[in-house]
Amino acid sequence: MRLATYNIEWMTNLFADDGALLNDSEPSGRYGVIRQDQIAALCNVFQALDADGVMIVEAPDQGRSRDSVAALETFAAHAGIRARRAVIGFANDTQQEIALLFDPDVLTVRHDPQIHAGAPQFDGEFAIDLDIDATEDRVIFSKPPLELAVETQGGTQLRLIGAHLKSKAPHGAKTRDEVLRMSIANRRKQLAQAIWLRARIAAHLDEGTPLILLGDLNDGPGLDEYEHLFGRSSVEIIMGEGEAALFDPHARQGLQRRLGAMPTTARFWIRPEQRYLQALLDYIMVSPDLAMHEGRWRIWHPLDDPECWKQPALRDALVDASDHFPVSLDISL
Template sequence: MRLATYNIEWMNNLFDDHGALLPDGARSARHGVTRAEQIQAVTTVFQALDADAVMIIEGPDDGRHRNTVTALETFAAHAGVRARRAVLGFSNDTQQEIALLYDPDVMSVRHDPQAHADAPRFDTRFAIDLDVDATQDEVVFSKPPLELAVETASGHHLRLIGAHLKSKAPHGAKTRDEVMRVSIANRRKQLAQAIWLRARITAHLEAGDALMLMGDLNDGPGLDAYEDLFGRSSVEIILGTGGQALFDPHARQALQRRLGAAPTTARFWIKPEQRFLQALLDYIMVSPDLAARAPRWRIWHPLDDPDCWAQPALRDALVTASDHFPVSLDIDL
């Protein structure tokens, strides 16, 4: 079975209000890319993935005038892929939803939000002292994680959590002091979200659940200058330690090689510096019981993966489709 996570940059812009695709010459949110070009590129990537399930990050909007499930199932029919049924959890107001496309012939999936003493439901608020002033702060998710109960056709039960943690970019800051203040505040909030998410993970592991945490964590070891101020990245918090640690080989490699080369899943153009920045942002973390099944991870990076590089149509599609690349996991379930 193959499961994947894929952040598709502003996928919402590829659909009209009725969930129909817009394969025209108008510009998509991708710089220098039309909607038709991005739709074709995403289609090519999905067909190459041939996944049983794809956790979609930045999925099309859901609200009064738009429907995420309709849009994604329309896309799946257009692409002709097996992962043709969509499920959405709590919608948000960012126009970037977290949803799953899956093959109903190989698994059944339902939205199943949880609540525990140390981790309330992700669409509520989490109380935590963020700055050690003995005062409880309330944290919310701008994009509540998607919690799914999955049963495979062979009878295996597992939990999937799709996550897209808030970016730490200091939007709106103008002076150096403002940049520092906003960056520290954003990192503090992101770490609080990671603690909240980790509490939910711990509850599942204590209950004996097989678990996958999938998505864009917008963070990684050594990614910004404020990490040392708090001691750990949110990735390290979510992974955990000891017998309840999740496993992702790319995260482990990055943690062990802070000064060396590390895998990357995203590629952004930095205009002031006239160069690309590559970063490890997308993960599939698994519980110890799933790690024991010898799963195989793959980053579909067009420049780093030899098979992607050897297929010009796929290589170009990966670059055109999004500023992130899919991460897949093959596992016997």
């Protein structure tokens, strides 16, 4: 079984309102890449992945005049891939949905939102004191995690959760003080989302349910200076500790190596500094029982993965398709 997570930058821009692909020479959401080239690149990447299920972060918009599932299934047909059915959960207003493309011959999948003590449904509100003022704040997800009940062809049942945590960027800040204030506030909200998500994970682990968390956590060990203010990254909160800890080898490596080389899953152009920033943002975390299955994790990084590097067409496609690279897990289920 191969599962993957893939953040596709502004995928919604590749589709008309009726879900048809805009396979033309107009600009895409990728800087300097036209739509037909991004579509061709994505086809190349998905064909190479050949995954049974792909958690898509920043999937096409779902709304009154937009159908994310129809758009994704149109893309799958165009690309000729096995993962040809799509499912989403709670739609959001960011034009960036969380969705799963999957092979219906291998997996049976349904949206199955949960409520547990201390962890309300993900389209609701989470009460937590963010600033230690003895007053509960109300936290929401701008992109509610996607909760899926999954059964394999062989009868194995498990949970998949797709996540895209809120960015910590201080959008709109004009002064240094505003940057500081907004960055700290955003960090608090993101950590609250991580606590909420971890509470759901803990409930499933207490029930003995095999679980896989996939997605872009927009955070990682040592990613910014505000982590030192709060002590832990949201990645550490979501993973948990001890016997109930989720496992992802890249996250573990990052946590153990705050300095020196570490895995990266995204590459962004920093205009003021005229350079690229690479970061570890995308994860596939598995429950302790599944960690015993000796899975194989892979970051499809065009510059770091030898198999990607020696295939020029795939290497270039990975660069054109998105500012993130897929992460895959091969595991026996």
